[in-house]
Amino acid sequence: MADKKVNEYYMRPPVLTKWEGFKQFLWNPETNQFLGRTGASWAKILLFYLIFYAVLVGFFVALVAVFYQTLDMKKPKWELDNGLIGKNPGLGFRPMPPESNVESTLIWYKSSDKGNVHYWQDELRKFVESYHKDNNPHYNNVEQCSMFVSPTPGKVCDVKMTPQKWHPCLPEAGFGYEDEKGGPCIFLKLNKIYNWNPEYYNSTNLPDASVMSEYLRKDILDAETRNEHLMVWVTCEGENPADKENIGPLRYIPQRGFASQYFPFKNQDGYLAPLVAVHFEQPKRGVLINIECKAWAKNIVHDRIDRRGSVHFELMVD
Missing domain, CATH: 2.60.40.1660 (Na, k-atpase alpha subunit.)
Incomplete structure (x- = not known):
């Protein structure tokens, strides 16, 4: 009985055609994965990049604001020579x-x-x-x-x-x-x-x-x-x-x-x-x-x- 379970565990997965493999990559009904990730995994990675780029944009805007404080729109910062x-x-x-x-x-x-x-x-x-x-x-x-x-x-x-x-x-x-x-x-x-x-x-x-x-x-x-x-x-x-x-x-x-x-x-x-x-x-x-x-x-x-x-x-x- 134990030998049978071991053999079943190591059974080779079915061979899929290219089209079947692509469809399974798009959506795997057994694992509920879309493009290789579950919904929770997609939510976590999207939240990470949302926070990451928001911080980058905020940092850039802050630097530009500080930079513009040093400029006069009517005259150049460096003159003549x-x-x-x-x-x-x-x-x-x-x-x-x-x-x-x-x-x-x-x-x-x-x-x-x-x-x-x-x-x-x-x-x-x-x-x-x-x-x-x-x-x-x-x-x-x-x-x-x-x-x-x-x-x-x-x-x-x-x-x-x-x-x-x-x-x-x-x-x-x-x-x-x-x-x-x-x-x-x-x-x-x-x-x-x-x-x-x-x-x-x-x-x-x-x-x-x-x-x-x-x-x-x-x-x-x-x-x-x-x-x-x-x-x-x-x-x-x-x-x-x-x-x-x-x-x-x-x-x-x-x-x-x-x-x-x-x-x-x-x-x-x-x-x-x-x-x-x-x-x-x-x-x-x-x-x-x-x-x-x-x-x-x-x-x-x-x-x-x-x-x-x-x-x-x-x-x-x-």
């Missing part, structure tokens, strides 16, 4: 080429082809729209400033694009792209660095002619006699001798630099970065022109490889 972007601003230009060729810096169009110039005009229209008071939600914080006169503390100066000063670099004039004899307008803006103040050039600190062109030195000295030298000056020129011959005369609108009333940037509500439009009055047609624009202040360092304090683009007008 202590920050990642440093204290040497660069230049940006508009319009930018299409996103389909994101690495390109070529502005190429045919002035007699309205469809060809539409893209560039549309890009500039969208760019200058942000300078219209109706598109600035904090325009009540913007005031009209006199040149070189700082705004009221907490306020910012307007960048007013009047027809008298900005023609032809205006939407109604097509930004010069439809002029079959002249050339286009390219907008320049200085990259914003929190609490950066320019050190302005004057007669006592001008670099020599090997660093700064003689015509810019003369313009700064002339402006100093009128007490109008407090600007981050801008120059644009051809990079190579052939480019310098083909670039033609330039006009800087509304003046040849970024005036002092726009500095420093402190993330004020409604702040508008100052603009300089460079009007290429007669660039040579059908020729690719390499152009380098630089911003000039005593504390701006130029590096052509890293594009510090400058910007490069190409212009070709057919």
Whole structure:
């Protein structure tokens, strides 16, 4: 009798097909197991992970809350030399080429082809729209400033694009792209660095002619006699001798630099970065022109490889 019970205890389980084994894994009616676990086992493991992840989420939220207590939403934690972007601003230009060729810096169009110039005009229209008071939600914080006169503390100066000063670099004039004899307008803006103040050039600190062109030195000295030298000056020129011959005369609108009333940037509500439009009055047609624009202040360092304090683009007008 005992031998019979032993033999029954060690009896091999029935051989199941793959489908039968899978069904038994899903639900085993003999042991009341679902996916290999009983209901009590599933309840315990679900309760464990619920508590585990609740603690993790609570810990993460607490750390984020503590971290945000150390931040000011209006200013960076680390400024100038202590920050990642440093204290040497660069230049940006508009319009930018299409996103389909994101690495390109070529502005190429045919002035007699309205469809060809539409893209560039549309890009500039969208760019200058942000300078219209109706598109600035904090325009009540913007005031009209006199040149070189700082705004009221907490306020910012307007960048007013009047027809008298900005023609032809205006939407109604097509930004010069439809002029079959002249050339286009390219907008320049200085990259914003929190609490950066320019050190302005004057007669006592001008670099020599090997660093700064003689015509810019003369313009700064002339402006100093009128007490109008407090600007981050801008120059644009051809990079190579052939480019310098083909670039033609330039006009800087509304003046040849970024005036002092726009500095420093402190993330004020409604702040508008100052603009300089460079009007290429007669660039040579059908020729690719390499152009380098630089911003000039005593504390701006130029590096052509890293594009510090400058910007490069190409212009070709057919």
